Each structure stands twice: as structure tokens, then as C-alpha cells.
Amino acid sequence: MTTEPAPNAPETLRAAMVAALREDGTIRTARIAEVMGRVPRERFTPEAQPADAYDPERAVVTKRDKGGLAISSVSAARIQAFMLEQAGPRPGENVLEIGSGGMFAAYLAELVAPDGAVTTMDIDPEITGRARRLLNFAGYEHVRVITADGAFGVPERAPFDLVVVTVGAPDVPPAWVEQLAPGGRIVVPLRLRGLMRSVVLVREDDHLVSTGYELCGFVPMQGLEENRERLVLLHEVPGEEVGLRLDDGDQVDVEALRAALASPRQEVWSGVTVGGEEPIDDLDLWLATALVGHTRLTATPAARDKGIVASASPLGVATVVVGGTLAYRTVRPTDETRARFELGAYGHGPAAAAIAAHLVREIRVWDQEHRSGPGARFEVHPAGTPDDRLPAGRVVDKTHTRIAISWPGKP
Numbered sequence: 001m002t003t004e005p006a007p008n009a010p011e012t013l014r015a016a017m018v019a020a021l022r023e024d025g026t027i028r029t030a031r032i033a034e035v036m037g038r039v040p041r042e043r044f045t046p047e048a049q050p051a052d053a054y055d056p057e058r059a060v061v062t063k064r065d066k067g068g069l070a071i072s073s074v075s076a077a078r079i080q081a082f083m084l085e086q087a088g089p090r091p092g093e094n095v096l097e098i099g100s101g102g103m104f105a106a107y108l109a110e111l112v113a114p115d116g117a118v119t120t121m122d123i124d125p126e127i128t129g130r131a132r133r134l135l136n137f138a139g140y141e142h143v144r145v146i147t148a149d150g151a152f153g154v155p156e157r158a159p160f161d162l163v164v165v166t167v168g169a170p171d172v173p174p175a176w177v178e179q180l181a182p183g184g185r186i187v188v189p190l191r192l193r194g195l196m197r198s199v200v201l202v203r204e205d206d207h208l209v210s211t212g213y214e215l216c217g218f219v220p221m222q223g224l225e226e227n228r229e230r231l232v233l234l235h236e237v238p239g240e241e242v243g244l245r246l247d248d249g250d251q252v253d254v255e256a257l258r259a260a261l262a263s264p265r266q267e268v269w270s271g272v273t274v275g276g277e278e279p280i281d282d283l284d285l286w287l288a289t290a291l292v293g294h295t296r297l298t299a300t301p302a303a304r305d306k307g308i309v310a311s312a313s314p315l316g317v318a319t320v321v322v323g324g325t326l327a328y329r330t331v332r333p334t335d336e337t338r339a340r341f342e343l344g345a346y347g348h349g350p351a352a353a354a355i356a357a358h359l360v361r362e363i364r365v366w367d368q369e370h371r372s373g374p375g376a377r378f379e380v381h382p383a384g385t386p387d388d389r390l391p392a393g394r395v396v397d398k399t400h401t402r403i404a405i406s407w408p409g410k411p
């Protein structure tokens with residue numbers, strides 16, 4: 001007699017997780033489906049109920065800092081699945097994972113088996129202790145676990161065919177490039193102008209060239225490369241805070257912008273519409289590339305409800321700051337069904353109408369030239385590379401690198 005597995009049995013949850021990730025196109029490769037459908041996720045997430053561990057959208061937080069911010073987690077299955085697809089680990093490859101939850105290293109170990117090697121490193125000894133214990137318990141004693149700052153890589157295990165960074169990185173430290181085999185790949189959640197994208201980068205001599213990217217969110221990097229965004233408040237009433245998230249050394253005139261926000265707004269509309277469920281993260285990447293003075297405006301729901309700003313996104317909405325004027329991207333429904341929305345901008349300050357119009361012009365450029373195109377292309381060159389060696393486009397200067405973002409346009 002055969003019995004059906006219980007609905008909450010790990011094998012049932014695992015099969016449902018893989019089916020969901022295949023159905024929405026996150027998992028495209030049979031080997032990745034097979035591995036994620038076989039490796040027992042519950043063994044790497046003893047802190048969570050199995051149903052939560054197998055929820056494709058849910059990360060299992062394993063450590064928080066004193067302020068309550070998550071600083072370590074086992075990433076959500078969806079993030080792990082698309083990073084595996086981006087990384088494409090092959091049998092026999094030598095792989096470095098930066099940031100150790102145990103789970104992702106186990107998937108990597110399966111995908112490079114039988115003769116590949118996986119090294120996972122974390123800056124936090126509590127996290128590597130946990131990863132070591134869980135990997136051993138699940139039969140992955142052969143995965144090397146190292147406690148060190150990932151910014152330095154692991155020179156004694158280099159060259160790597162693949163480096164997968166599983167923590168939000170504000171830059172690409174030189175060790176990651178130097179320790180990569182020629183033609184090797186880095187998958188890294190890169191923070192650029194306040195946005196994070198998991199970018200696949202392939203080594204070409206001294207620089208890296210992207211082959212794709214995905215929207216993602218990751219805990220911030222600690223150690224030598226720690227470089228968090230700054231939040232400056234433009235409206236400080238407790239519970240109704242409105243602020244600007246500043247990245248890459250951005251400077252703004254806070255007093256002038258506080259006064260601007262308190263002044264009436266100007267509206268400019270683009271005529272460009274989007275569906276309610278349509279992702280517009282590439283529009284935001286375009287605006288971050290195109291707009292000088294790009295930053296992100298963030299607000300609490302109470303600030304939005306009071307009408308101080310139109311959006312309550314905790315990660316912020318695309319905003320351009322020019323002197324004492326700011327303008328941010330917004331939307332309005334095209335009719336009562338609220339199925340489609342028109343993109344526009346709200347401006348505050350002495351040049352509100354002009355700056356909002358400038359933002360709206362770039363929304364139209366995205367619509368006409370990039371909306372259905374291949375998206376952005378990133379090149380990561382060493383700091384000091386002269387401009388004439390960089391592709392045309394926006395250059396973001398980091399400590400170690402110059403990151404050039406270009407938009408090749410429709411094929």
C-alpha cells in the first residue's frame with residue numbers, strides 16, 4: 001500500500017516550491033530544479049517552520065544588529081534560484097561564495113559535483129559556526145567554510161571559475177577580480193546610485209562586463225568595504241518622516257530642500273502608462289543612469305496619508321535634486337478601474353516645474369528607446385581608468401572601480 005506524503009512534509013513543500021519557481025520562470029534549468037527539489041532545505045533553516053523555509057519569497061533571518069536590522073539570513077528560495085540561474089555553476093568548477101548561510105553552498109556543491117570545489121566565507125564566526133554545523137549534518141563536509149572578510153577573497157583557493165557574492169556590495173574589491181580565472185564570472189548584488197541589482201559579470205582582462213542582471217535586496221556588507229547609504233530627513237515629525245537616501249558620496253542642501261518640501265508642489269505628466277502589476281525597475285535604473293542629481297525619496301505611510309508626499313516606499317522612489325529643488329517620480333490611475341497608471345513627477349522648490357519636466361522627459365526617453373530593449377550593460381573597470389577607455393554612458397566612481405552603465409538600445 002502506498003501513502004500520500006502529508007501536505008506539510010518537507011518533500012511535499014519542496015516539490016511545491018520548485019513547481020512554483022518553474023512556473024513563474026525563475027528556474028529554467030533542469031539541473032537546478034533537480035537539485036532544489038532534492039536538497040533538504042529544512043536542514044539549513046532549523047530556526048523556521050518548514051512551511052516558511054519553503055516559501056519561495058521568505059528569507060529566514062539568522063541574526064540582527066542592535067538596531068534590529070537583519071544582518072544575516074538564509075536567502076529566500078526565489079533569490080537563491082535566480083542567482084543559481086545567473087551563476088550557471090558547472091561540474092568541476094572551483095567556486096567561492098561570500099556570505100554563508102549553508103543552504104546556498106549546499107546547492108552550489110551539488111551543481112559542481114563530483115569533482116568541483118566550493119568555499120564559503122563569512123565575516124561573522126557565529127555564522128560560519130552555524131554553516132559548518134549544518135553543512136556537516138546534511139553531508140556536505142567537503143564544502144570549505146572560512147571566517148574572514150570577503151573583501152579579500154581567499155587567495156590560497158584561487159583562481160575561481162565563479163564567485164557568488166550573497167551580501168549587498170557597494171563596490172567590487174580588486175581581490176574578487178584578481179582571484180577570478182580568465183573568463184570567470186562574478187554574480188554580485190551591486191548597489192549603484194541607491195539601487196541594488198544582482199549583476200552577472202564576466203572577466204575580460206583587467207575589467208568585468210555584464211551579461212545580465214536581476215532586481216534584488218540583500219543585507220549590507222560589513223567589514224572593510226562597509227559603506228551604507230545615508231538617510232537625511234527633510235520632514236522630522238515622529239512617525240511622518242520623509243527623507244532622502246544618499247549613496248556614493250551624494251551631497252544635498254538639506255535646509256533648502258526642507259523648505260522646498262514644505263512649499264506647494266508642481267505636477268508634470270508624461271502620457272506614458274504602465275499596468276498595475278507591470279514591473280518598472282528598469283525605468284528606475286534608467287532614471288538613476290540618466291539623471292544627474294539622482295537620489296531616492298523615502299517616507300512613512302503616515303507622511304503619505306497626510307499628503308506631505310505621494311509615495312511611502314521604504315526603499316524610496318526615483319528623485320532628482322538640483323540645488324534647493326527636488327522632483328520625484330509618481331503615478332496616477334488612468335481611470336476608476338485602477339488597472340493602468342500614468343507616470344509623472346511632482347516637483348517642490350524654486351525650479352519645481354522645470355525639474356519635474358526634466359524627470360518626465362527621461363521617462364519618455366525610457367518609454368521610446370529602452371522599454372522593450374535589452375536593458376543596461378555594466379562594465380567594471382579599475383579606479384584610475386581614463387575616460388576614453390570607458391564605454392559612453394553614466395560613470396559611477398567607487399573607491400576601487402569606475403562602473404560604466406550604458407544602454408545599448410533596441411536590437
Ligand SMILES: C[S@@+](CC[C@H](N)C(=O)[O-])C[C@H]1O[C@@H](n2cnc3c(N)ncnc32)[C@H](O)[C@@H]1O
Binds near residue numbers: 098224
Ligand atoms: C544573506 S546572508 C548569506 C546567505 C547565504 N548565501 C545563503 O545560504 O542563503 C549574508 C551574509 O553576508 C555576511 N557578510 C557581511 N559582510 C561580509 C563580509 N565583508 N565578508 C563576508 N561575509 C560578509 C553576513 O554576516 C551574512 O551572514
